Amino acid sequence: MGGIYPAINVIFLNYFPYKSGLHKKIVYIFTWGVIAMVYETFFIYTGTFYLNGWKQFYSIFTYLVLYVFLMLFHKLTVRMIERSRRERSD
Secondary structure, three states: OOOHHHHHHHHHHHOOOOOOOHHHHHHHHHHHHHHHHHHHHHHHHOOOOOOOOOOHHHHHHHHHHHHHHHHHHHHHHHHHHHHHHHHHHO
């Protein structure tokens, strides 16, 4: 199950509405948080994933924070790559 998270992150970042307004970005992140919760809940109930001392309630907030950090890290990485390319071309 753990192998699915990198693929989901790529899809999340690929369709992220970078050029849209704040409202659309918030809705997008919230929607992905709901998708992650549904995914987690499904695998908990099928017995392929278990919470060892973790409350599923924590996941609600954790997914939202992680998606925000993922998006910010991606933006930072893209800016650093662009700056590096500019510096090499000078």
